[in-house]
Amino acid sequence: xxxxxxxxxxxxxxxxxxxxxxxxxxxxxxxxxxxxxxxxxxxxxxxxxxxxxxxxxxxxxxxxxxxxxxxxxxxxxxxxxxxxxxxxxxxxxxxxxxxxxxxxxxxxxxxxxxxxxxxxxxxxxxxxxxxxxxxxxxxxxxxxxxxxxxxxxxxxxxxxxxxxxxxx
Amino acid sequence: xxxxxxxxxxxxxxxxxxxxxxxxxxxxxxxxxxxxxxxxxxxxxxxxxxxxxxxxxxxxxxxxxxxxxxxxxxxxxxxxxxxxxx
Numbered sequence: 001x002x003x004x005x006x007x008x009x010x011x012x013x014x015x016x017x018x019x020x021x022x023x024x025x026x027x028x029x030x031x032x033x034x035x036x037x038x039x040x041x042x043x044x045x046x047x048x049x050x051x052x053x054x055x056x057x058x059x060x061x062x063x064x065x066x067x068x069x070x071x072x073x074x075x076x077x078x079x080x081x082x083x084x085x086x087x088x089x090x091x092x093x094x095x096x097x098x099x100x101x102x103x104x105x106x107x108x109x110x111x112x113x114x115x116x117x118x119x120x121x122x123x124x125x126x127x128x129x130x131x132x133x134x135x136x137x138x139x140x141x142x143x144x145x146x147x148x149x150x151x152x153x154x155x156x157x158x159x160x161x162x163x164x165x166x167x168x
Numbered sequence: 169x170x171x172x173x174x175x176x177x178x179x180x181x182x183x184x185x186x187x188x189x190x191x192x193x194x195x196x197x198x199x200x201x202x203x204x205x206x207x208x209x210x211x212x213x214x215x216x217x218x219x220x221x222x223x224x225x226x227x228x229x230x231x232x233x234x235x236x237x238x239x240x241x242x243x244x245x246x247x248x249x250x251x252x253x254x
Binding site for chain 2: 009012013016017020021022023024026029030031032033034035036037039040041048050062064077078079086094096138141142144145146147
């Protein structure tokens, strides 16, 4: 995904509106950060309280965009996460630094799936690159509404070693 | 605790036909998630927002210059620690 600054702006605003429309509250104003290397980054957080519990479920959409010539940027990394505290589980789609991820996992994208949050049976699952954050919202909201198991057992584990309780 | 309505339930709540509900979903007017080829679910908070007459807040985007953008994943690592120790 490649966009100019105005396009990134509209994209971030559109993601925030999509989360709001799905019923999530936005506790923070979405902010695009620009660093000295010319990278753009943003984080959008949507929270939804459980009806009878004080805990909230949280969807966070984080992306880093690298600069290209002509004042354009390309999405380089993303983490799209659902942390469902009331149900104590997690679902996520990640694309980290391409070179590093490929060297460590043999693939640039991976997924996280924890039927019990903090106790993954696999650290990294095989995933496919999501073309944009809108699709991530669809997947994560679908996981949020799902009353049954997330279906982690049906995913393909990428880990070479047995899993340990950690995250990332 | 149930978190979604089916299109049939929404139809009953709105007093319209399920076909009308599906049309609104396909138009993008009614937020829904597709859980399989033919099954849609409407998150209850999304439905409540859909029928609410409260004005929608303006969603603006801020810009900030920083020395270096933060690494991804820090928030989730913190949330994991919080739940593991809870």
